[in-house]
Amino acid sequence: MSGAAWSARAVVHPSALYHIEGEATRRGDGIYDRMRPIGAHEVLAENPSHDRHLWNASDVEIEQFLLLAAQRIQDLKGDGRFKYVSIFKDHGGSAGQEFEHPTSQLTATTFVPRRVLYELRAAREYFQQKERCVFCDIISQEVRQDLRVIEMRGDFIAMCPYAPRVPYESWIMPRTHEAAFERFGLNRPGTMRDLGALLRRTLQRIRSITQEFHLVLHTSPNSQHRSGNLGYWKTIDEDYHWHIEIMPVLAAKAKSYTFKEVYYSPLSSETAVRRLRDARIEP
Numbered sequence: 001m002s003g004a005a006w007s008a009r010a011v012v013h014p015s016a017l018y019h020i021e022g023e024a025t026r027r028g029d030g031i032y033d034r035m036r037p038i039g040a041h042e043v044l045a046e047n048p049s050h051d052r053h054l055w056n057a058s059d060v061e062i063e064q065f066l067l068l069a070a071q072r073i074q075d076l077k078g079d080g081r082f083k084y085v086s087i088f089k090d091h092g093g094s095a096g097q098e099f100e101h102p103t104s105q106l107t108a109t110t111f112v113p114r115r116v117l118y119e120l121r122a123a124r125e126y127f128q129q130k131e132r133c134v135f136c137d138i139i140s141q142e143v144r145q146d147l148r149v150i151e152m153r154g155d156f157i158a159m160c161p162y163a164p165r166v167p168y169e170s171w172i173m174p175r176t177h178e179a180a181f182e183r184f185g186l187n188r189p190g191t192m193r194d195l196g197a198l199l200r201r202t203l204q205r206i207r208s209i210t211q212e213f214h215l216v217l218h219t220s221p222n223s224q225h226r227s228g229n230l231g232y233w234k235t236i237d238e239d240y241h242w243h244i245e246i247m248p249v250l251a252a253k254a255k256s257y258t259f260k261e262v263y264y265s266p267l268s269s270e271t272a273v274r275r276l277r278d279a280r281i282e283p
């Protein structure tokens, strides 16, 4: 349905985990911290049509969704209370899908989610040692070796990471260095069409293996946040590089990796990439 009055839109989550009014007022409770659930929790409808998903919508429709995501992140980063804005999608029953309609979700939080924080710290540490972005280094090695690259399109690369947490784990990254997804997307709107196409094609490949997956967008934290003393975004523009991570959920493993401390994948990314590259997809 292309004559729709809207393409993609954001609404407040009907049972929001975080609420926008008030202050988080973090306070000590012994060695612990307590705070109110201040933030934003939104549902992003990817498409007005019920059956047009990120893997079968048009590239223009997916581009509209990506631009909406960028716009929402930029708007919420204008709120100095929020340290991080996450965009994620859980698709399939075992992945924790909530709505039948094609949707992603957004949370803006007064803290940086733990896994993102680990990644930010690791990227900063690498930068301190080498004065280079770790993601740029990964991309140039992967392009050179061509063992784990699924596909490149425009400025973007889709690849399986060297040490995947689950079989067929896939990342999509811009080859041009940029820490913030929203700045990239809104400053270079034409590129979101290519990203949309690569996302659609990569999800089609993954869906040839399994229907269920988690998808998360990792962008830089909010540098407007007033706490300047934490220091993990002093070199953020140079040391971090936005990307999308897709974690397929394989039936046999559906529950097993959720709470793991150490990840073990029985399938190498080199093998995964061969299967994903060979998958039959629509152009």
Ligand SMILES: [Zn+2]
Pocket (backbone or CB within 6 Å): 133, 134, 135, 136, 137, 176, 177, 178, 240, 241
């Ligand atoms: Zn980079």
Ligand SMILES: [Zn+2]
Pocket (backbone or CB within 6 Å): 119, 218, 243, 245
């Ligand atoms: Zn990441």
